[in-house]
Amino acid sequence: MKPRVLNIVVLGGARVGKTCLISRLVEDSLPAFYQTTPKAVSKKSITLQSTDYTCLITDTTGHATYTPISPQFIIGTHAFLLVYSIDSRESFELVKLIREKLVEFCYPEGTAPIVCIGNKRDLSSVREVSLEEGRSYGLQIQSPFLETSIHSYGSIRTCGMALFLNPLLAADTY
């Protein structure tokens, strides 16, 4: 049977680690150097509960204080990975703004298929957003939430599971 396609879009502020997270998820490597990302799509094949899926993960360019939410990011998307960096309150506020826009435009019932990620958890000495705050935001928006670091394989794996399982639920009703 042909694999089912899951479209996942990664959104968040500039330099929060979107591209690194995707690299870890897809090929378990890291980019050799930092480069702001033009829109790019990575592919990952997974099998879940005996069904084959092709995940198409769209990386986007982060902006400091806003993210344009255009229909091309939304139509046909099964899940959104919203990423902030725990050492940047501004990036956390931006994730909230992005989620509000998503809901306003596309999910008026209030539950968008989001996985919320607080990245760079290894930078706890310069943390600006507490784990508790991230957790309670996840509960508030009814989305899986976790903190990750691109230097921790365990957290990346958990992020992958949350990401791939969450769109599965959306895909069934799509």
Ligand SMILES: Nc1nc2c(ncn2[C@@H]2O[C@H](COP(=O)(O)OP(=O)(O)OP(=O)(O)O)[C@@H](O)[C@H]2O)c(=O)[nH]1
């Ligand atoms: N300490 C630490 N640094 C990280 C982590 N994730 C990413 N970085 C660093 O943060 C910088 C930006 O990472 P990118 O993945 O390119 O960020 P991005 O969100 O894709 O940035 P844009 O494409 O410009 O929006 C790079 O120098 C990474 O090495 C992390 O978990 N911990």
Ligand SMILES: [Mg+2]
């Ligand atoms: Mg990038």
